[in-house]
Amino acid sequence: MAKSSKVAVAAGAPSVFEFADQVSAREAAAPAPAPAGQLHLITFRLDGEEFGLPVETVREVIRVGDVTRVPQAPAHIRGVTNLRGRILPVVEIRTRLGLAPLVPRSTARIIVVEVRGRVLGLLVDSVAQVQKLPADRLVAAPDEVKSAHTTYLTGVVHLDDRLIILLDLALALDAPGASPS
C-alpha cells in the first residue's frame, strides 16, 4: 500500500470551521495519578487486539487531522501534525508491532503521550476506554503474546474474557538497536 501523506478522517478536506474548532479545542487537564495498588489504564485497539497504557503517561487523545510525511524520517514515524501550533511527531505503532500501517477510519485517534521528556503522538485504530483495576492483575506476558509482539510490552491483564496488553512507551522512540539520542 502506498503511504499517503494525507490522513483525512472525513471525505474531502475538513472545512475551515472544523479547523477553527480544532485550533480552539483545549482538552481536559491530566488526570490525577491512580492510588497505590490501582492500575489506571487507557485502552485502545490495534488490529482487533486490545492494548493499554498507564493514564499518567497520556496527555490527551485527539482526532486524526492532516499528518504530514517527513522525508527521510525513521520508518516508524508516520509524520507530523499540528497540535495547537505545536508540531507533534506521530508514531505509527502498528509497524512497530509488525502490523501493516493504519488506513485510518473515523474511529482512529492519536494518543498524545509524554515519554522521556518528549511529547509524541501514537496513532491507534480506536480508543476503547479508561479502565481502573487492581495492580496485581498485571502478569507477565504469556509466550504466545510475546512471540507475536516481541519487545515493547510490560505485561498483560486478564479481565473477564478480555486480554489487555500493556505497552512499553520505549516503542515510540528510536528504532531497535539505535542509540537513543
Place this chain on the structure above:
Amino acid sequence: MSDDNAFADLIQDYIAECLPLAEAVTSAFLALERRWRDGDPDAADVARLKGTLHTLKGNSAMMGLAPMQLVAHVLEDLAAHVLADPAARTELAAALLVEGSGLLTDLVQAAADPAALAGAADEYAAQVRVHLGAAGDTAAAPLRLERRSTERRELGADAAGTIRVDFRRLDTLLEIFGEAMIERSALLEVHRQLAARYGARAEITDLDRVVTALGATMKRLETALMQTRLLPIARVFSRFGRSVRDLARAEHKRVRLVTEGDDTLLDKTILDRLGEPLVHLVSNAVVHGIEPEAERLAAGKPAEATLSLRATALADRVQITVADDGRGLDTDRILAKAQAHGLDVPSTDPAAVQALIFVPGFSTAERVSRVAGRGVGLDAAAAAIHELGGGIEVASEPGRGTAFTLSVPLTLAIVRSLIVEVDRERYAVPLSHVAETVRLEPGTLHEINRRGVAMWRGSAIHVADGGRLLGTESTRTAPRNYFVVLFAGPRRRGVLVDRLVGHQDVVVKGLDPTLGRPDVVSGATILGDGRVACILDAAGIVALREVA
C-alpha cells in the same frame, strides 16, 4: 520549584547581569593597554571601571562566588593603584588589568561551575599582590563583603527604561504570533466563502475592512516582535578583543583590532551561529594573513597590523567584513595547489582563483598552527555562512591585505518562503536560497548519465526530481511543470516541482529528534490552512552527492 532550580536561575541572572559588565571592562582595559603603550598615560575612565569592578565584586559575593569576588577585588586594588599614581601606569600594569578582566569574564561565564577556575583566580591574585608589593604598596586589604543597596539601581541607570527578558519568553511570543497568523488565514478563508455566498452586502464590506486592517496590524506586530529579538553585533565582536591580542602575542605579532558598526542589530538566531565562522576568519587573518613583523617592516608597512571587523545594515541583511592589511592571497600558489590537487579551476581570473580557498580541504597555510592551520578553517566558515542562507566573498590584493565579506539574513525565526507542491505534498523553500523558478518548456530538460540537466543562465545545472529527492513514493510519470533553482554559496541545483503555490512568511520550528536528521529538510512550519509543511534544507540539497 526546587531550591536547586531556584539557585540555577539565580546563577543565570548573575551571568546575564555580570557578563556584559566584565566584557566591557575587558575591552576598556584593552584600549587602555594600547594607549599606555603608545605613551599616553591617560586614565580618565579607570575611576568608572573601578566602580564597575566594585559592582562585580558585590554581585559575586552575594552569590557566594569566591573566585570572582577575589579577582574583582584585586582588580579594584590595581585600578586604585594606577589611578593614584601616574608612574604606575606601565605596560605591565595594563597587561595585568587585561589579564584579570579576561579571567573575570571567563569566571563569570563559567559561574555554574565556579570551582573549575578557582586555581587560576588564586594564582592571579597572588601575581597582583606581588606587583603591588613591589610597587611599594601595602599588602592588599583583606576581603570585605560590602554591597551598597544603591548598586543595582546604579546599574540600571545607564539603561533607563530597559528590562531584561529571558529569550525563551520571546520565542513563546513568536510561537503565539505564529498561531495568530494561522488563525488569521482561517478567518480569511471564512471571509472568502461568505463573500462568495452573500456578495457585496454592507456587512461583507465591513468585514473586508476589518480583515484588511487586521492584516496590516499583524504585519506591524511581526515587525515590532522581530525588533524585540534583535541584539547588537557587539555581543559577537566583543569576544575578539582579547582573543586577537592573545593569539597575536602567541604568534609574536602586533595586531590592532578595529571594530565598526558594533551597534548593528541581528536576531539572536543568527548571532548565535555567527561566532564560529568569525572565529575561523579572524584566527586565519592573525595567523596566516598578517605577516611577521620583520616581513612587514621590510615591505615598508607599519610593524603593527590592523585587523578590522565591520558590520553594515542593509535592507534585510547585514554585511560583515573581516579585513586585514597583511600579505594578501598568493593567486599563483592557490592556482598551483588547486591544479596539483586536481581541482576544477573554472578560470584563471584572480577573483575566481581566490574563491577556490573556500573549497573543502583547501588551505594556503604553509605552517600548521594551533588555531587556524590544517585547512579546515575557511571551508567550514563558508559552509556555516551558506547554511544561514548567507554568502561569503573574498577580495585580496598582493601585499595590501585580504577582506572577507559576509552577508547574512537578519533572522532565521521568520523566513520568507516559496511554497511548492510535489506529489500533493507542500514544502516551504526559504527565498534566501531560491535563485529562480523556471517553467519547464519541452526540451528544457536533458538526461545525461541518467541525471537531469538543464541550461540555466548560460551554464548546465543538475536538476533533481522533487518526488525522488523527497521520497514521495509516487508512481507518476507525467512531467512536472517547474523547477526551482536552489543555491547555497556557489553551489546550485534545480529541483522539479508540480506547482508553485505562493510566497509566505513562515515561523520556523525545529524538528523533534524522534524524526531523525534528514538531509533534505531543516525544520517545519504550519501553513495558513493549519497543515504542517516541512522546510527544505537548500544547503543540504545542493550538497547531496547522490540524487536522482
